Amino acid sequence: MLMSPALVALGLIAFVATGAVLLACGFALRILGCWDLASGGELQVRLERRTYLISTLLGFALGAELLSLLLFVHTAESLSSQFVGAMCATGVLNANAFGFPALLLKIAVFFLAALWLLLNRIDNRGYDYPLVRLKYGLLLALAPLTVAEATVQTLYFLGLKPDVITSCCGSLFGADGRGAAAELAGLPPEPTLVAFYGTGAALLVSGLAFRRRLRLGPLFAAGCALAFGVAIAAIIAVLSLYVYENPNHHCPFCLLKAGYGYLGYALYVPLFVAAAAGLGAGLIAPLGRIASLRAVVPGEVRRLTWLALGGFGIFYGLATWVIVRSNLVLLG
Amino acid sequence: MRVAFERQKYLIDYTLAALLRRKTRNLGLLLVYALLVFLFASVLLLSQGLRREAAALLQDAPEVIVQRLAAGRHDLLPADWLDSLRRIRGVSDARGRLWGYYYDPAVKANYTVMAAAERPLAEGEILIGAALARVRAIGVGDVFSLRAASGPPALFKVAGILEPSSELLSADLLLLSESGFRALFQFPPERYTDAVLTVSNPREASTVARKIALALPSSRPILRSEMLRTYDAVFDWREGVTFLALAAPLLAFAVLAWDKAAGLSAEEKREIGILKAIGWETGDILRMKLWEGALLSLTAFLLGYLLAWWQVFHGGARLFAPILKGWAVLYPDFRLTPTVDPGQILIVLAVTVVPYIVATLVPGWRAAIADPDAAMRG
Incomplete structure (x- = not known):
């Protein structure tokens, strides 16, 4: 195995986040079984008190998960100099069978964690814990993914052997x-x-x-998911060619290199934030029907929609700039 | 939005005032916290600086070095190998190098002795590294004596001192003419220590290395990229091991933070009771506690990181240098190029702030859920 501070830090984050989520799961089961806001019993008071702790703990743990995606990609990129055959993060992720599954699980956890944090934020602003069951239900879905992510990531790190000859991005994205x-x-x-x-x-x-009619929420969420997918496809199929000014180099990870001005971070960060905000906005819009959230949801949805449109705007603006500035002639 | 913002502002205001009311207690924690950040950041900044320096130096290293092996050990390379090497397609030039080590009992150190064909040196002249000149207290025009392989001392006139800017490479270096080198070590003629190749297209270096291994089976080609990779791996490993060694202080710090957060004084308990009695909710108290942690973390982080930065780039990095840099009698004196890497900041945050927050969350929550009357009564 390789020994590097970034791997130690990623391992620590995964350990803490998984521990927090598992702890919260035990609590979630009790909430789903025993929560009764009308009751003034001792159990209900204890649950209400504990939900403060659990939601704050999860807030931190899942917030750390969001950052860990960024750190993971950055680390994979920076380790590329240590593997024979690796030119960028692709080679490092390919160094054993767990690299790409770990990345995909991290992306899945990123979106679910963002959604959970959003639900938590809205729930905290309603006076009667309106989303408590939904929130903890989602947590039970998130938990297996977090555990899987931590496990696959650990297996990936343990299996990293510098003497393995890995393949460069040209063979995967050819x-x-x-x-x-x-x-x-x-x-x-x-x-x-x-x-x-x-x-x-x-x-x-x-x-x-959607900003005028909140009923269109699911449509907007679906639109954001589609736009995210199309954007990733466009980066691999076309945008990367314009960046590298080479009609055969399709790698979406080489963009993260210093040689290309860290353009990848400028493209991916707004894209991921926008997609998460858009999905969240679309999915929480129907919650405006709940009495205690009627005043909260519309404002929140509008803000998130602006965030999503702004993020996609930055991404599209940068992409267009890359195409216009490039010396590569691909069309016409 | 504005209301929420104002609310946080008042909370910060209150938290700051509360922190300042208990200066001594918080100062102690802050100092320990900053020290921890300082330790982790020093390791990262120093090894990153060294790695950068090594990579910058190796940029000018030859693409491929060829050594001859005999029974698995490094052996002298015959001059006719150079012609075979030049004939390999992709190699634009091949040069034989003469270099070796000389142990000087006077300073108990090894010198690197090298023949410098590109410098106009007469047989009895020598150029010496700056660190060596310091240790031996000699200068230009002085006579430098080395014991020749045949026994009697060989006398060289110091023709110059190598520039201090290249000290990382030349601290212990002696440069001689080729004939001077051969005479000093009684080196056989038509033999070289190793050969360096220039490859027209650096991307072909590995193919060239394969061809060399086929054409000259007893050779060992070493690529520049391999050296870079080895340096990276060595520094990463040293960093990782130091990080693991720092796990014990980290754990001790988490226990200290837990203890500090859990041991609320009677006065603090009363304060929380009063706040709840005048209408603060559990969530508000918890938020206040989180702000307390965030402000403390931020201050400690800035303090620790800046101190580490100063220590590594301006204070000579004395703390971890023996572990990360390695050790030698004639150690070069050099300054690292100051850099800040966002990835590094994320790593330091992850290993210091995350454990702190985890350690203080539960005690903070316990304080926040206390009933006002119970809290006020103590």
């Missing part, structure tokens, strides 16, 4: 290869760009409409 990454890399540029900007326009329209 248009001639096989698998999902190669499929994405092989997408034709022109239709991909049309889909990319088409989704962006559709998202803007649906976002503006």
